[in-house]
Amino acid sequence: MKINIRGSFAVVVATAGLFASLSIPAGATTVKLDPILASDTQLSTTATVASAGATFDTPFFSAAYPIYASRTHNATVGAYGAGGSGAGQTAIMSNTADFAASDVPLTQANIDAATTISSRGTLASYVQVPVALGGVAIAFHNTAITTNKLYKANGFIVTSAILAKIYTGAITKWNDSAICAANVKWRVKNACALPNATITVVGRSDSSGTTYIFRDYLHTAQPLILTAAPSKSTFVTSTNGFVGGSGNQGVATNLENTNNSLGYVEYSYVLLNKSLDAALVVNAANKAVAINQAGIAAAAATKPSVDSTNFSIVNASGATSYPISGYSWVMLRKDSAASSLAQAQLTVKLVDWLAHSAPAKSGLTFGQDVATQQGYVALPTAAQNVTRNALKTITYNGAQVLK
Amino acid sequence: MISSKSVSGLNGHDFTRGVMPRVKSGRFYSYVLRGSAVLFAGVLVLFVWSIIQQSWPAWSHSGLSIITGTNWAPADSQFGALPLILATLITAGVALLFAVPIGIGTALTLNYIIPPRIASPLTVLVELLAAVPSVVYGLWGLNVLVPWMSTTIQPWLAGLTSGGWPFSGNAIGLGLVLASTVLSIMVLPTIVAISRDVIAVVPRDLIEGALSLGATRSQVLLKVVVPSAKIGLLGAVSLGAGRALGETVAVAMVIGSSPAMPHSLFSLGSTLASTIATQFIDSSPQQLAALGALAMILMFLTASVNAIARALVQRGVKG
Numbered sequence: 001m002k003i004n005i006r007g008s009f010a011v012v013v014a015t016a017g018l019f020a021s022l023s024i025p026a027g028a029t030t031v032k033l034d035p036i037l038a039s040d041t042q043l044s045t046t047a048t049v050a051s052a053g054a055t056f057d058t059p060f061f062s063a064a065y066p067i068y069a070s071r072t073h074n075a076t077v078g079a080y081g082a083g084g085s086g087a088g089q090t091a092i093m094s095n096t097a098d099f100a101a102s103d104v105p106l107t108q109a110n111i112d113a114a115t116t117i118s119s120r121g122t123l124a125s126y127v128q129v130p131v132a133l134g135g136v137a138i139a140f141h142n143t144a145i146t147t148n149k150l151y152k153a154n155g156f157i158v159t160s161a162i163l164a165k166i167y168t169g170a171i172t173k174w175n176d177s178a179i180c181a182a183n184v185k186w187r188v189k190n191a192c193a194l195p196n197a198t199i200t201v202v203g204r205s206d207s208s209g210t211t212y213i214f215r216d217y218l219h220t221a222q223p224l225i226l227t228a229a230p231s232k233s234t235f236v237t238s239t240n241g242f243v244g245g246s247g248n249q250g251v252a253t254n255l256e257n258t259n260n261s262l263g264y265v266e267y268s269y270v271l272l273n274k275s276l277d278a279a280l281v282v283n284a285a286n287k288a289v290a291i292n293q294a295g296i297a298a299a300a301a302t303k304p305s306v307d308s309t310n311f312s313i314v315n316a317s318g319a320t321s322y323p324i325s326g327y328s329w330v331m332l333r334k335d336s337a338a339s340s341l342a343q344a345q346l347t348v349k350l351v352d353w354l355a356h357s358a359p360a361k362s363g364l365t366f367g368q369d370v371a372t373q374q375g376y377v378a379l380p381t382a383a384q385n386v387t388r389n390a391l392k393t394i395t396y397n398g399a400q401v402l403k
Numbered sequence: 404m405i406s407s408k409s410v411s412g413l414n415g416h417d418f419t420r421g422v423m424p425r426v427k428s429g430r431f432y433s434y435v436l437r438g439s440a441v442l443f444a445g446v447l448v449l450f451v452w453s454i455i456q457q458s459w460p461a462w463s464h465s466g467l468s469i470i471t472g473t474n475w476a477p478a479d480s481q482f483g484a485l486p487l488i489l490a491t492l493i494t495a496g497v498a499l500l501f502a503v504p505i506g507i508g509t510a511l512t513l514n515y516i517i518p519p520r521i522a523s524p525l526t527v528l529v530e531l532l533a534a535v536p537s538v539v540y541g542l543w544g545l546n547v548l549v550p551w552m553s554t555t556i557q558p559w560l561a562g563l564t565s566g567g568w569p570f571s572g573n574a575i576g577l578g579l580v581l582a583s584t585v586l587s588i589m590v591l592p593t594i595v596a597i598s599r600d601v602i603a604v605v606p607r608d609l610i611e612g613a614l615s616l617g618a619t620r621s622q623v624l625l626k627v628v629v630p631s632a633k634i635g636l637l638g639a640v641s642l643g644a645g646r647a648l649g650e651t652v653a654v655a656m657v658i659g660s661s662p663a664m665p666h667s668l669f670s671l672g673s674t675l676a677s678t679i680a681t682q683f684i685d686s687s688p689q690q691l692a693a694l695g696a697l698a699m700i701l702m703f704l705t706a707s708v709n710a711i712a713r714a715l716v717q718r719g720v721k722g
Contacts, residue, residue: 055684083684084684084685085685086684086685086686086687087684087685113687113688114688116688198573200573200575205660205661205673205681205682206681206682206684206685207478207682207684207685207686207687207690208685231478232478232685233476233477233478233479234478236660236661236662237474237476237662237663238473238474238475238476238483238486238662238663238664239474239663240663241573241661241663241671242661243575243577243659243660243661243671244659244660244661244671244673244681245660246655246660246680246681250656250660250681253545253656254577254659257545257546257549257550257576257577258549258553258575258576258577259553261575
């Protein structure tokens with residue numbers, strides 16, 4: 001089971017973080033922390049923080065919370081309720097969670113639809129900040145390709161047009177002329193060496209933020225082929241014969257078990273499932289790039305001023321950018337509904353800590369360091385500052401909480 | 404079982420008398436019993452009512468086209484659940500087609516054919532099958548059966564009909580045939596356990612009478628034991644059917660989770676229960692209502708199976 005690997009890894013990280021957080025280890029250079037991150041290890045009275053939302057953030061938050069709880073006096077960090085983005089949005093609107101995570105920012109339409117929640121407010125009632133960065137891998141299982149000696153040298157390349165046509169049913173074969181044209185190195189004696197097999201297309205059976213990022217990419221790069229505006233809804237329909245998988249792990253398992261299959265999963269699942277191969281994707285600068293942390297970070301760096309209404313970083317420019325990347329968001333109440341000042345402080349400082357990397361050589365472990373260990377990509381400094389500045393606007397009884 | 408002796412207690416003292424006034428305690432128990440019966444019925448009524456209420460937006464949006472429509476795309480407000488209903492009925496039906504004869508056969512074998520010292524460990528093994536959690540069956544189906552299905556079983560089945568119906572289409576392991584296989588293994592212990600019990604209480608006089616008339620062993624089993632236990636066996640089958648129709652996790656893992664109209668046993672599918680399980684996370688309120696409608700249809704299906712079984716039992720009693 002792949003999940004166990006991650007679980008034990010989380011324990012190791014948590015233990016390592018526990019030691020790192022108790023004191024700055026001998027040999028580490030003393031680094032001056034910024035006053036907010038330096039002061040948040042003390043809480044005047046006991047407080048508890050509750051959070052819920054997207055499953056995308058589960059490995060990150062589950063590993064990070066114990067570290068934060070152990071470094072912060074008087075703090076109890078409740079386990080993350082991973083019920084999906086929709087459940088998180090409901091929780092923050094009805095004040096049952098202090099903050100919620102969602103792969104796609106909350107919109108006014110989401111709020112309007114929640115007619116049964118009297119405390120839903122308006123979009124201006126919430127502060128939304130990026131907290132994690134990830135990429136979507138095009139994973140495939142085709143032994144005829146991966147055992148061919150051409151694969152090691154050239155990989156398997158897809159373009160946005162190929163992917164859009166596969167997911168709209170226009171391309172059904174691995175040796176389709178468009179795929180052969182994108183993989184010129186696979187021409188042997190003037191013939192395409194890719195296998196003449198049917199592609200088993202795998203999608204998500206559930207509504208998902210991963211699907212949102214993938215659809216956003218296809219729609220942004222190929223608006224004429226995938227005409228539908230980005231949404232979290234599944235590609236698996238009654239007529240196309242695609243295979244559905246529940247969650248990233250469900251898709252990964254279906255891919256592992258089915259030869260000639262192709263699908264999309266979060267980057268960390270390709271890292272965990274060694275038997276899955278990721279295709280190279282041609283980016284906006286017409287370069288075929290492999291999915292890795294540097295490529296995703298490069299895509300994020302092209303948009304330093306990300307915010308909850310202008311957040312898409314798919315099909316980013318730049319020769320090294322990986323084109324199918326996206327942020328995960330945390331939403332909080334702008335006017336804190338916490339029951340005490342300590343609870344409001346704990347909530348805001350925890351999110352601030354989650355969104356920051358520890359200074360180099362400090363020997364400390366902050367949220368983004370945990371995220372990197374868990375297969376996410378650290379937020380660019382610009383995005384960390386976006387989060388900090390947005391969190392500063394949160395008030396408790398009219399007074400600024402984070403200072 | 405509590406025998407009448409154990410009620411009498413120590414030194415032959417009867418604890419049912421004398422400790423409490425008999426009439427009062429009778430009344431007390433009758434209130435408790437009636438109360439629990441009313442409570443249980445009340446919970447059921449509230450439960451059904453809340454599902455109707457939850458699914459109401461979907462019914463008022465789509466009406467009966469939820470049952471007759473063939474396009475299930477909740478994100479686009481298309482709630483045609485016919486493919487899901489068909490996949491549910493096909494997988495449960497095929498599963499029972501194999502599980503019923505094998506299950507009743509196993510029960511007969513355990514009771515009459517093999518000696519008890521071999522039968523009792525075998526019984527334990529069969530009952531252990533019932534104790535395996537369904538997610539374990541799902542994982543096993545996914546990791547062990549899928550590769551075997553796609554490389555061995557499905558090509559063989561396709562060969563039987565030379566690629567024609569019902570074994571036509573792309574064989575990738577996942578799909579209706581795999582879900583049916585996993586389901587038939589899952590309902591087997593239920594059918595065996597109940598059949599064994601009802602067969603065991605067939606009066607010995609009947610069996611000995613038949614034997615004395617010169618009936619062979621197979622004639623005794625098929626013409627005397629099975630007919631006289633048929634009401635109980637029907638109960639075993641209907642419980643098995645209930646489990647097969649409602650099984651969720653294991654089916655969701657092996658059926659391919661695609662709401663396509665089934666055109667062969669190699670088709671991918673999605674049953675009512677597996678659709679609810681895989682799609683409820685992150686659903687919009689409207690999607691949740693549609694999933695509530697699926698729950699209603701599923702409840703109706705299982706209740707119908709129960710009602711048909713009851714009707715057959717009634718006829719059996721009269722005839």
